[in-house]
Amino acid sequence: MASDSVRPLSIPSQAVAELELIELLLDQTSPTYPWNPADPDVWSYCEALEQEIADTWSTEEFQPYVSSLSDQFDQLWETASPAVDLGVIFPTEIFQRFSAQVPSNLLEGIVRRARQVLADNLALADQLVLCVQDLLPTWADDDLYVLARPFAVAMRSGDSTILEGTLQSVRCEAWEALSEIEQARLSLAIARYVLNQQSHPGA
Known part of the structure; x- marks a missing residue:
């Protein structure tokens, strides 16, 4: 024989939440x-x-939640960052040379950083160092400034030979096979080129 008891209705949790919200809003007390x-x-x-x-x-109780939220914001920020079309920024010949030695994510990092520092109206040497310091974590800023100054002087004078000179002085090897000094010089040369291109798109 079938039971005559009435089964309680199953209300979706979202509907319950909506009803509670409406009740709260209407409750003036x-x-x-x-x-x-x-x-x-x-x-x-x-x-x-x-x-x-x-x-x-x-x-101590807050810290895990704050760290988790910060990590999520960082991930969202990276996702929201505009894509970098390296082929548009670098002419074919130079792009082939750079991409053969430097991983594309490092090139993209230099381009993104260059766009940021240009908006801050910093000195050229500061711009160059900021563009590459994340790629070269073992380098002290003072040492990077020593290498960056010749590039900054060349940028002020419009001298483009330092780029070619640097490319000629760095071995045509993969990024991991280059020495730290070669990585630093190549990174600064790329940063110098990108900053110039972003400042003078027609150059």
Whole structure:
């Protein structure tokens, strides 16, 4: 014989959440979220929330969540970064030379960094060092500046021979096979070329 008991309806969790939100918004007796950012009560509301969290959470408890959120932001930022078309930036001959020695992700890193530093109106030597320092983590900034200054002087004077001279002085080997000094000189030469191209697209 079939049971006459009535089975409770299964309500989707999203529908339950929506009903609870509507109930909360319609309940004038309980405080609601200040939706208007211009409302003077917004600051006091947010400060109260921050104080509540500060009182109940320690720095050690916060750290894993902060680190996780920071990592997620970094991943999203990298995903949102505009694609770099290296073939447009480098003429065919130079691109073939660079791409044969330097991994494409390193070339893209130099291009992206160059675009960033150009917007900051820094000295040429500063721009060059900032473009390559992430690629050369074992180098001290002072040492990179020593190598960067001749490139900066050449950029100011419009001398393009230093690029060819550097390419000739660096062995035609894969990036991993180059010495640290060769990697640094080649990186700075590429940065010098990219900065010049980005500053003077027709050059």
